[in-house]
Amino acid sequence: MMFNNDQKWRLEYMKISNGQKSAYSQATIDSNWNIADSLNLIEAKSIIHQYGFPGYSLVGKEGSNRFWAIVQHCDEEPDFQ
Numbered sequence: 001m002m003f004n005n006d007q008k009w010r011l012e013y014m015k016i017s018n019g020q021k022s023a024y025s026q027a028t029i030d031s032n033w034n035i036a037d038s039l040n041l042i043e044a045k046s047i048i049h050q051y052g053f054p055g056y057s058l059v060g061k062e063g064s065n066r067f068w069a070i071v072q073h074c075d076e077e078p079d080f081q
Contacts, residue, residue, distance in 0.1 A: 006036055041077060
């Protein structure tokens with residue numbers, strides 16, 4: 001769920017950037033992108049606090065790589081990244 005929310009708004013932004021149609025306005029995309037990143041930051045911190053970084057042995061390669069993508073998008077907290 002976290003990764004899907006992370007990617008949804010980035011993909012919609014890319015559509016508009018590439019001149020494609022989006023079902024959402026730029027303002028809606030920007031707002032929801034920021035909300036998704038903020039919520040993902042809170043959840044990512046909680047996961048790391050509880051389990052440590054979710055590596056391959058805990059969540060598999062895909063799960064770990066997706067979590068890492070979320071962490072990379074936590075631009076508001078570079079120390080966390």
